[in-house]
Amino acid sequence: MNAMLLIIRRDLAASFRAGGALLPVAFFLLVATLFPFAVGPDAQLLARTGGGVLWVAALLAALLPVERVIAPDRDSGVLDQIALRGVSDEMLALAKMIAHWLGFGPPLMIATLPAAALLNLSGETLGRLEAGLAIGTPGLAALGVIISAITAGLRGAGALAGLLMLPLAVPLVIFGAGSLGEFGGGGLKLLAASSLLLVAIAPFAAGAAIRAGRE
């Protein structure tokens, strides 16, 4: 347990040194800025489609740090050192997942406030969007850790990570965007279900991938 907290703290510190949440948040806000240019600044259209756009932006922003979650520690041998200390790979993957989520989840939820203003979202939509992001971003983090462990050490890992992660993230986006409507309770529950499932399998899948990557 103690080792896990140490890994989380270390990962967070490393991510802050590397620019922290600035990259995903800036990217997220940029997408929110570009969208009105692309479809025209019609306030009603933006209010109707903005929530879904922010979900896609959140997904793309979650994809950005994926390359840095596992690969640097694997290349520098830190993962092996941690394994030698008796920390299981599953435990390590869990710690990495939590740190990865802390690195982009809450910052994105804060960045959603200005982005909602840019896209003319109503207060209720914003509330539903924040609730959906709070439930859905752990699922995105879980997926990110799995894909990060799978692509670590491969040629062209960055492009590959996108190709592998985006199809698997489709349910999160569908249910997340589905929870934005007036009767979005069902969508929110399904979002919670898929997010829970991903969080539950991520430590085992990513741990197995880390172990397999040693061979």
Added chain:
Amino acid sequence: MHGFANPARFLGIAKPLTPWLAWGGLLLIVIGAIAGLYFSPADYLQGQSVRILYVHVPAAWLGMGGWTGLAIASLMQFVWRHPLSGIAARAIALPGALFTALCLATGSIWGRPTWGTWWEWDGRMTSMLVLLFLYFGYIALANASDERGSVSRVTAIFGLVGAVNIPIINRSVVWWNSLHQRPSITLQGSSIDNAILWPLGFTTLGFTLLFGAIVLMRMRASLAEIKVDARLKRMAAS
């Protein structure tokens, strides 16, 4: 199961089996296609366009069956480290992707006259499109790793994770009852009339045999490539 771990024994069976599967499959496809085009009636509602069925259904079955086989092979590689399973999974990926794309294309062409749209974001179509992207991802991942012919254990994990999508595709028409019809052919029988149904058996079996032949050919090509590699290395060493 491990009896076929020896490539020589596997090749001894795969080599004579390949032409039987390939030519038998092609023959059945031709019979099914001629029967489907000339000897089965047009649908009273859909007219001639119902004949797309004879390609669409086998393609869908092979697209989904392909990933199921890929996932089973991945499991065998991951748990028992069967030496041929990685080669099999990699051999399945490309024809699986091809048939998934064929299923989407024929479905789209079929949808235009009958539904009035090329594409609808319905559960079945969306999950099938996701399957196509999963195939692309798997192929890219397999190509990125250094294993020759086979795939790495990490790739096998992706094959297993991607299998989550298969039951979703299968149940999608029941869960989200939208434009795509519910299953017509179930264990309880078929709601398609026999006059239209029977050529489908020929094409489905034919495409399946052809799929098997393609997979065997690709596996043999991979094994040959590994052999050439090993021989070159031996020659360089001596």
